[in-house]
Amino acid sequence: MPDPSTYRPAPGSIPVEPGVYRFRDPHGRVIYVGKAKSLRPRLTSYFQDISALHPRTRQMVTTAAKVEWTVVNTEVEALQLEYNWIKEFDPRFNVRYRDDKSYPVLAVTLNEEYPRLSVYRGPRRKGVRYFGPYSHAWAIRETLDLLTRVFPARTCSAGVFKRHSQIERPCLLGYIDKCSAPCVGRVSAEEHRKIVLDFCDFLSGKTDRFARELELEMNAASAELNFERAARLRDDIAALKRALEKQAVVLGDGTDADVVAFADDDLEAAVQVFHVRGGRVRGQRGWVVEKPSDPGESAEGRLVEQFLTQFYGDQAELGGAADESTNPVPREVLVPCLPPNADELADWLSGLRGSRVALRVPRRGDKKALAETVHRNAKEALQQHKLKRAGDFTARSAALQNIQESLGLADAPLRIECVDISHVQGTDVVASMVVFEDGLPRKSDYRHFAIREAAGEGRSDDVASIAEVTRRRFARHVHEQQQPLDELAPEGKSRKFAYPPNLYVVDGGAPQVNAAQAVLDDLGVADVAVIGLAKRLEEVWVPAEAEPLILPRNSEGLYLLQRVRDEAHRFAIAYHRSKRSKRMTASALDSVPGLGEIRRKALVSHFGSLARLRQASVEEIITVPGIGTATAAAVLEALGVTVDSPVSAAPEDPVGKDQSAEQATR
Template sequence: MPDPATYRPAPGSIPVEPGVYRFRDPHGRVIYVGKAKSLRSRLNSYFADIANLAPRTRQMVMAAGSVEWTVVTTEVEALQLEYNWIKEFDPRFNIRYRDDKSYPVLAVTLNEEYPRLMVYRGARRKGVRYFGPYSHAWAIRETLDLLTRVFPSRTCSAGVFKRHRQIDRPCLLGYIDKCSAPCVNRVSAEEHRRIVLDFCDFLAGKTDRMIRDLERRMNKAAEELDFERAARLRDDVGALKRALEKQTVVFGDGTDADVVAFADDELEAAVQVFHVRGGRVRGQRGWIVEKSGEPGDSDGQEQLVEQFLTQFYGDQAELGGAADESTNPVPRQVLVPCLPGNTDELATWLSGLRGSRVSIRVPQRGDKRALAETVKRNAAGALAQHKLKRAGDFTARTAALQSIQDALGLADAPLRIECVDISHVQGTDVVASLVVFEDGLPRKSDYRHYAIREAAGDGRSDDVASIAEVTRRRFYRHLQDISHPTELAPEGKSRKFAYPPNLYVVDGGAPQVNAAQAALDELGVTDVAVIGLAKRLEEVWVPSEPDPVIMPRNSEGLYLLQRVRDEAHRFAIAYHRSKRSKRMTASALDSIRGLGEHRRKALVMHFGSVARLKEATVEEITAVPGIGVATAKAVLEALGVPVDSDAPEPVVSDDHSRASG
C-alpha cells in the first residue's frame, strides 16, 4: 500500500477556500470524494496522524495514491458537485445509500391508452404515476385486491390484454367484476381512464370525498328499494375503509414529510425513513451503511444527516416521473434527529430539487416527535438485527478467505476473486461469463459476458481455447486501463477493471488452468494467482503442477470457491440460452420462401414469441399485415405444426397471392 507521505501535497499548496476533493488509488481510480469549507484544514487532517483516524478513513488514506481538489464559490455549489462526483465515480469508500433490495411501488401507467395498475421496481418513467414505496410487494397486491372491487381497473400485462382482445373474452378478473374489461369493450377507453384517475385520487389522499359520495349513492339506492345495488355500494365503502386502516394517520394536518432517524456505533449506522404523505404513512425504507468518519467532524450524526440528505434526495429527484405534488420525491418537510452545520445550504439545494420551499427541522413535541421516536426505535432494531447476522456472515467469509490463502500459499487473502466459465452446445453459440466476488460477496455490477470469437477442434479444445481468449481479453483491458487511463475512461469514470483480481478461477482442470496462465504470461501479468476448480471431485488445480490441491470437504474456503464457480456457471448458462433462443428463432423462420426480415419481425411482434406463433391458426396468422394463406401454412410447417392442406382456403384479397409468392 502507498505511504500517505509520498503523495501529501506540499505545505501551503492547498487553498483555504471551500471546495470538493478526490482521493485516487495508484491505478487512477477515484476511491473517495468529500467537500470542506476550508480545503487546507480538511486535507491536512488526513495526513496529521494516521493512528488517530477512524478505521475506514485510515484504510482509505493507505489505499490512495494521490489527492486533487476543485475550488468552488458557495457551499450549495459544493453540495451539488460532491453529489455529481459520487454518482459519476462510485467511490468505494463513500457511503452509498443503496437499498439491499429494490423497494416496490404501485405504478399507474397513465401514458397508455388503457392505463394499468402494477407492482413496479426500477427507474421512474415519464407519464407514469407512482405510489409508495411499500416494504413488500404483497402489500401492494393486497391493496390492489381491496381497491379493484371499487375501482375495477386493468392489472394485466400487455400480452395478456392483447390475447384476450383477440379471443374477445375477458379474464377471470373481468368475470368477477375486479376489472372493467376494457379488452372486450365493456367500457370505453375514456371510461376506463376515469376509473383509474379516481383510483389515483383515492391513493393521493382524496379519500373523504369518495367515501361520502359512495355512502350518498348507497342511501339513495336503499331509498329506491334497489337493495342489491345498495349492498354492493356498502361493500365498496367497507373495502375503502379497510384500505385506509392500513395507512395510519399520524399527522392530522395532512403534512407531507419524511421522518429520518439513525442508530449508530463506532463503525456502522442504521438509517430508517418513514414517508408521510397527506398525514398518512405511505412507505418505509432502511439502510445499513459503514461510517466514513471524516477527520474534523465533531458530531458523526450531523455528518450522517448531511450525507443522507444529499445522496438520497439527489438520487430520488433524478428518478423523476412525479406526475403531481403528491408523488414528488422531495417532501415539504424533512424531520431529522439533528441539524447539520450547513442546514440553510441543504434546504436551498433541496428546494431547487423540489421546485418549492423545503424545510429541515428537528421535531420537538407532539405527533411529529412521537413518530420520530418510533422511527428511531426501528433504526435501533435494524442495527441490532444486522449485527447479529453480520457477525456470523463476517466470521464465515473471513474464515473462507483465510482458508483459501493457506491452502494455496498466497501472500494475502484473496479479497477480489474473479471466475470464468464457458457455455456451449457441441461447439455452437460459445459464450463465457466472468463473475466477481469482493470480500466474499458477489459484485454483480462488475459481471461480464463474452461472445467467443475463436473456435478450434473438439469440445475439449474449444474450452481451453475459449478460456485463453477470455483471459487475454480481460487482462488486456486491465493493462490498457493502467497505461491509458484517460483514453478508455475519461476522468476515471466506469473503470471497473482497473483493479486486478487477487485470485483468478477457471472452471476446469489442468488444461484450462495452464491455458489461462499462458495467456497471463503472454501479457506479462505476474501478480495474479490462477487456479482451476474441477467439477467431478472438486479438485483445485494450480498451473504447472501434476497433482491438484485437495481442500477438506467441510472447508469454508472450498464452499466459497464452489459458490463462485456455480455463480459463473449460472451466469454463462443464462447468456447462452438467450443467445441460442435468438438464433433458433431466426433459423426457424429464415428458410420460409416469401417471408422477409420485416414480415418475420411483424410475426414475432404480433404473437410475442415463436411458442405462441406455433399455437396460432392459419386465419390468425393471416391477420398479420402482409401475410397470405400460403405463407401462413409455410410458417406452421416450418415450425413443425401439421396443416390440413385439404381444408378450404378462406377468401382473401389479391395481395395475398403476391405476399405468399
C-alpha cells in the first residue's frame, strides 16, 4: 500500500492559482480528479494526518502513487476541465452518475421525409426532437397508444415502412386508424408532417388549443347528425384528457425548471430530479451515489456542484446534435443549497444553454412545496437502496473473503477476470473475457477474442485456445508495464490492460488451468492467481495440483465464481452466434448459380434478413436490381422454399426428340 508521504509535493511547489488535479495509482491509472479555487491549500489537506481523513479519502490517498495538477485562469475553466477529465478517465473514486442513458425518451425523427415516433435511448441526433425522459419505456408506449388516436403518425421502423410500401397494403395500425398510413399514400408527406408537428406541439405544452378544436369539431359533427364522427371525436378528447392526467400541473404555465433534491447518510447520497416543462412534470430521474470526500469542503455543496457539472455536461453532449428546439438545460435549476462557486456554475450552465440560467434555492410557494416532494422521493429512494444493498454488500464481502481463504491468497480478489471458449465442432471459435470488480461486473472492460491459431480443419482445441487468449491478454499487459508511462500514454488513454486481475479464472479443468499458468510463467507474470472452474461438478482446479479443490455448495465464494463463469459463457455465446449468423447468411446463398457477391449483398440489404427473404415471392425478389426470374427461383430453392418454376419451358429440339425416341425404340 503506497504511503502518501512518498509522493507528497515539496512545500511551496504547489501553485496558489485555481486548477484541476489528478491522483494516479502505481499502474498509472487516474483514480481521482478534483478542482480547487486555490490548489495549494486543497492539495495540502490531502497529506494531513491520515486518521483525520474521511474513510473514502483515506482509501484514495493510500491507493494513489502520484499527484499532478493543471493551472487554469478561472473557476469556470476549472469546472469544464474537471468534467472533461472525469468523463475521459472514469476515475474510480469520483462520484459518477452512470445511468443517464438508461432513461428512455420519445424521439420524433423530423429529419426524415415521413417522421417517425419511437422509444429511444442513447446520444441525441441532428434533426430529431426528444420528449422525456420517462422512468420506464412502457410509459412512453402508453402515451403513444393514447395520442396516436388523435395524432395518427407513423411509429413503424424503416424496414416495415418500406415493405408495406412495396406490397401496397398498410399494417394493422393503418387499418384501425392509429396510423395515417403514409406508406400507401393515404396522406401526403406534407399532411403527415403536419400531424407530427401537432403531436410535438401537444407534448410541448400547447394542449388547450387541441382540446378546444376537437370539441368544436365534435359539436359541428353532432349538429350535422354525423354521430359516428362525433363519437370518435369524443373518444379522442377522452384520450387527450387521460394523457394530460399523467402530467400533473405543478407550477405556472411556461415554467421551465429542474428541481433537484438530496438525501444522504455518512457514506451515500440519493439524488432525485423532477423535470418541469411548461409547468408540468415531464420526467423524473434518480441515482444513489457515494458521497464526495474532498477535505475542507461542505459535503452537500460539493454534491450539488458535482451533480450539476456531470449531469448537465452529459446532457449537453447528448443534446449537442439534437433539434434546436430541444434544449437539455432548463432556464431555472432549483437546488437545496448553493455551492460556494454558485455564480461560476450559473455562468457555465448559461454557456451550455446559450442563454441565462438561474441557479437558486426555493424559499416559499409552489416551488418550495415541489422541492419538498422531490426530497421525500430522495429519502424513500435512499431507504430502499440501503435495504437492498445491505444484503448485497454483505454477500459480496463474504464471497471475496471466502475465495481468499479457500485459495490462500494474500489479498481479497477485488478484480476477477474469467475467459470462456465457444464453438460448434471446431468452427467459428471465439473467446470472451469478463471482468468483475468488488464482486460486480465491469462491462466496460469486457473483451471478445476471435481465435486465430487453436482451431482449424474442423477440430477444436480448448486448451490451445485458452493459452492463446491468455497470451494475448497478458502480453499486452507486460508490454505496457515495461514502457514509461509518459511515452506510452501521456494522458492515460490507451493503458487498457495495465490493471492486472487478482484472480484469473478459466472455464475448464486441469489441462486448461495448467496451460494458462504456463503462459503466465513464460511471460514472467507472477502476481496473478489462476484457477479453473469445471462445469460438471463445479470443481476448482489449481495449477500443478492433481486433485481439485471442492468448495461447499452453499458457500458465497462458489456462488460468485459460478456467476463470473456463467457471465463469461453468456458473453461468449452471444459473440459466437453473431459470427455464425453472418457466416450462415453468406453460405446459404453461395450455392446459387449466377449469384455473385455484389448481388448477394444487394439481396440481403434489400430484405434485411434471410427470414424475410424466405417469405418473399419471386415477383418481390426480381425487384432487386440485377436479379432475374430464374435467379429468384434458385434463391428460394437454396433457402428451402418450394416454388413453381417461373421460367417457361424451353422449346423442344425436334432433332433431339427424334434421337431420344429412336434410342428408346432401340
